[in-house]
Amino acid sequence: MQVAKPVGRNAPALKYDILSALAVHALSGDKHRQRSVLRITALITTRYNWRSNELSIGREEIARLWSVNERTVKREMAKLRSAGWIAVKRPAARGRVAVYEIDLKQILLDTVDVWRVIGTDFQERMQQEPAEDNNVVPFQPKPAIPPPQGEDVWAQVQEILHNRDPELWSSWFRHLNEAERAGGQVTLIAPSRFMADYIAQKWPARVLAAYARIDPSIRALRIEAAD
The missing domain is CATH 3.30.300.180 (DnaA, N-terminal domain)
Structure with missing residues (x-):
C-alpha cells in the first residue's frame, strides 16, 4: 500500500490528517486504546518536531504531561516501542534527555481500518503518491519483489x-x-x-x-x- 509521506517538507499539510486518524482509531477501541492514543497525541501536539521527526523529552516531563508516575511512563513507552510507533533516536545521557522518533507511517498503516469512517476523500488523500519534481526524469521502476509466504x-x-x-x-x-x-x-x-x-x-x-x-x-x- 502506498501511503503519503508523513514527515519532512510536506508534514505540516498532513499533521491534521494524522491526528484525525489517531482520534478516530482511539474512539473505535476500548478505554485502554483510547488512553494510549491520547498519551501519544499529547506528546505529538506538545513536543514533536514534524520536520525533523524528533521528540526531545525526558521521562519526568512525560510523567508530568500525562499526570502519571515515571513507572507508568516506562511501561507505556515500552508498549509504544513494541507497536513500532516510537523508537529511540538518541538515548538519554548526562545533562541531555532522550530523543525519540515517531514512525508516523506505521501509525497510518495501523489506523487504515478507520480511514473509510473519516471519508473517501481522506482515503484517497492518504494513499496518493507524493508529488514529483517535474524536472526529474523518472526511471523505469523495478518489478516488485513479493515477500516470502508461509506460516512460520x-x-x-x-x-x-x-x-x-x-x-x-x-x-x-x-x-x-x-x-x-x-x-x-x-x-x-x-x-x-x-x-x-x-x-x-x-x-x-x-x-x-x-x-x-x-x-x-x-x-x-x-x-x-x-x-
Missing part, C-alpha cells in the same frame, strides 16, 4: 516488514535469514558485515516491532554476518 514466524515478520516499506525491505530486510530464536532473543544472519552493522544501527526497533506482532516474547535482537 520469520515469514510473517518478513511480510510485515514488506508491507511497512516494500523498497526498504527489497534493499535490506529480504537478505536476512533467521538463525535462532530462543530465550526472548532472535539472531538474524546478513550476507555481509556491512549489511549486518548497518541494519543493526538503523532499524533494530522496526525489526523488533515486527516480531512483537507475531511473537511478543522476542525483546532482543542480534544481527551477525555470514562471512
Whole structure:
C-alpha cells in the first residue's frame, strides 16, 4: 500500500490528517486504546518536531504531561516501542534527555481500518503518491519483489516488514535469514558485515516491532554476518 509521506517538507499539510486518524482509531477501541492514543497525541501536539521527526523529552516531563508516575511512563513507552510507533533516536545521557522518533507511517498503516469512517476523500488523500519534481526524469521502476509466504514466524515478520516499506525491505530486510530464536532473543544472519552493522544501527526497533506482532516474547535482537 502506498501511503503519503508523513514527515519532512510536506508534514505540516498532513499533521491534521494524522491526528484525525489517531482520534478516530482511539474512539473505535476500548478505554485502554483510547488512553494510549491520547498519551501519544499529547506528546505529538506538545513536543514533536514534524520536520525533523524528533521528540526531545525526558521521562519526568512525560510523567508530568500525562499526570502519571515515571513507572507508568516506562511501561507505556515500552508498549509504544513494541507497536513500532516510537523508537529511540538518541538515548538519554548526562545533562541531555532522550530523543525519540515517531514512525508516523506505521501509525497510518495501523489506523487504515478507520480511514473509510473519516471519508473517501481522506482515503484517497492518504494513499496518493507524493508529488514529483517535474524536472526529474523518472526511471523505469523495478518489478516488485513479493515477500516470502508461509506460516512460520520469520515469514510473517518478513511480510510485515514488506508491507511497512516494500523498497526498504527489497534493499535490506529480504537478505536476512533467521538463525535462532530462543530465550526472548532472535539472531538474524546478513550476507555481509556491512549489511549486518548497518541494519543493526538503523532499524533494530522496526525489526523488533515486527516480531512483537507475531511473537511478543522476542525483546532482543542480534544481527551477525555470514562471512
